[in-house]
Amino acid sequence: MPLRIAPSLASAPMPYLSRVIADLEAAGADSIHFDVEDGSFTPVMTLGTKIIADLRPLTRLPFDVHLMMVNPEWILPELAAYGANRISVHYEACPYPRRVLRQIVSLGAQAGLAFNPATPIPDLSYLTPYLSFIVVLTTEPEMPDCPFLPEVLKKVREGKQAAGQGRCEWVVDGGVTAENISQIQKVGADTVVVGRAVFKEGKITENMAALRAAA
Template structure:
C-alpha cells in the first residue's frame, strides 16, 4: 500500500488569505490540495465556484483533489476541469447516470473518483470500481467542517480496501470527515491511504501546519 497522502481541505482555511493559506500548506508538506465545492442544494452549505479555484491554481504544483457536492453535477465537470482540477470526485446520488459521469471525467483527461456518503454502501462500487482512480469515503455527512468522525465507516473502509486489492489496480482510498490524529490512525489501519483534514490541519495558524500534517501521518 502507498504511504498515506494528506490532503488539507481549504474549506477550513482563512478565506481572507486563501492564496497565502494554499502556499502555506504546500510548504508544510501537503500531498494534495482538497477543494470542497458545495452548492447549497445537494448539501446544506455553499462554498465557491470554479473561478475562485482557477485563481489559486497557479499558487501550487500540488494536485487539486476536487470534491463536487453539487447536483446536477454533470453541468459543471468541464468548468472545474478547465479551472485546474487534477482529480474530480462525484457522488452517485448527484446525477442520473454516474457511470456516464465517470466516463466524462476520464474523457476530460482527469482522474475520476466516486464518493460514498455515510449511508451509501460499499456495494455501490460493484460496477464502478474498475473505472475509478479514487474512492472517497465520507466519515461525516457532507456539508460542514468540524464534525465528529462516524466510527461505523471504518468497516466500510476495510471492505473497500478488500475490493480495491482484488482489482489489482492502483486505486486511492481516501477518507474525509472528522479526521484527527486518532481517527487518522484508525483509518490507516482499516486500509485508507489518503486522508482529507480541515480543522486538524489549519488549527494553530501557518506555523503549526507542518506539525499538524506530521501528526496525521503518525509522525507527530
C-alpha cells in the same frame, strides 16, 4: 506507502489563501482539496470554481475537487479547464455514474465516487475502466460539530477486498485528526482529507507534522 494527506481549503482562512497554499506546500501536503457545494445536495454553498482558477498558478500540487451537488455534469468542463486534476462526484447524486465518470476521464482528470456515511458501497466493478478513487465520508456533511463516525471505516476494509475495488485509491474524508488517523490507516485508507486539524490555531506546519507522526 505513507498515508497521503489532502488539506481541505473549506477550513482555511479565506483572506489568506495564497499564503495558505505556500504553507501547505512547504509542510508536505500531497494535494489540495476543494469542496464545491451547491446548497441543494448539501445545506450550504461553499467554494466555487473561480477560486480554483485563481489558486492554480500558485502551486504544482494536484487539485482534488469534491463535488457535493446534484447533476454535476455541467460544471465538469469548467473544472478541468481551471486545472482540477481529480474530480469526485456523489453516488447519491448521479443516477448514471459510469457516464459521469467517463466524462471526467475524457476531460483529462482522475475520476472518483463519493459516498455519504449512510450509503452502502455497491458492486462497482462495472465502473472499473473509469474509477480511480473512492471517497468515504466519515461525518455527516454540514452537521454542526459533526463527530467522526468510526463505524463507517469498515467500508474501506471491506471495499478493498471486493473485486474491482481493491485497485482503487481509498480516501477518507471527515473529522480526521491526529487522534484517529492511525485507526484510519489501519483499515487500509490511502489518503485522508483533513480540514480543521490542519488549520487549527493557524499552525499549519506543526499540525501537519503532528498528523504525519500519528499516522
